[in-house]
Amino acid sequence: MDARTEKVRQLWEDRAERYDTGSRYEPPAIRSTRRLLCGGARGRTLEVAVGTGTNLEYYPPQVELTGLDLSPAMLAKAREKAREQGRPLTLVEGDAQELSFADRSFDTVLCALALCTIPDQGRALTEMYRVLVPGGRLLLVDHVEYTRFPFRLRERLRGHPRRLPRRVAEEAGFRVGHHDRLLFGMVERLVAHRPS
Numbered sequence: 678m679d680a681r682t683e684k685v686r687q688l689w690e691d692r693a694e695r696y697d698t699g700s701r702y703e704p705p706a707i708r709s710t711r712r713l714l715c716g717g718a719r720g721r722t723l724e725v726a727v728g729t730g731t732n733l734e735y736y737p738p739q740v741e742l743t744g745l746d747l748s749p750a751m752l753a754k755a756r757e758k759a760r761e762q763g764r765p766l767t768l769v770e771g772d773a774q775e776l777s778f779a780d781r782s783f784d785t786v787l788c789a790l791a792l793c794t795i796p797d798q799g800r801a802l803t804e805m806y807r808v809l810v811p812g813g814r815l816l817l818v819d820h821v822e823y824t825r826f827p828f829r830l831r832e833r834l835r836g837h838p839r840r841l842p843r844r845v846a847e848e849a850g851f852r853v854g855h856h857d858r859l860l861f862g863m864v865e866r867l868v869a870h871r872p873s
């Protein structure tokens with residue numbers, strides 16, 4: 678693991694304990710986006726950067742779910758939630774930039790509010806493409822680069838720049854079907870697929 682990714686891992690190890698307290702106050706638009714995107718998952722589904730498992734309750738029960746995350750402390754919270762909800766879930770500790778799954782092993786890949794924390798977003802999207810079957814679905818919601826004052830000042834302090842999720846997905850080979858913005862344009866969500 679490179680130094681930037683290790684730094685990100687440490688950050689989420691430190692935040693794991695209070696993450697769920699913060700997400701209790703997230704905007705209703707984010708909550709409804711979680712419901713909408715997870716509702717579109719089918720078959721073998723991989724959630725990349727599953728965190729504490731905030732999305733678990735929104736997946737259809739028949740989805741065969743695997744969650745991957747860099748942080749063992751975040752994964753421990755997700756494990757607890759899955760147990761409380763009686764939700765079968767395979768959890769894997771790993772790096773989105775180097776997925777430990779075989780090519781074409783998932784029907785759906787979902788990633789929520791995490792791409793912007795991954796140092797090499799292009800590599801992560803290329804990996805998501807690799808593990809999806811042809812025709813498989815990518816469901817994404819993420820923050821975009823903040824270009825307006827005063828947010829653009831804060832943006833410069835980040836270790837790695839945010840990218841427009843749609844653009845990174847297209848560069849990785851995905852075909853974007855639907856995309857839109859919410860929260861004054863600061864968050865983008867999209868549905869894409871790996872061409873057959």
Ligand SMILES: C[S@@+](CC[C@H](N)C(=O)[O-])C[C@H]1O[C@@H](n2cnc3c(N)ncnc32)[C@H](O)[C@@H]1O
Nearest residue numbers: 689726727728731746747748751772773789791
């Ligand atoms: C803002 S949280 C989002 C968690 C969850 N997706 C949600 O919607 O609540 C970001 C998550 O991304 C994970 N993460 C960051 N970089 C990662 C990487 N390279 N590979 C896997 N997970 C990563 C962090 O450990 C953290 O759990």
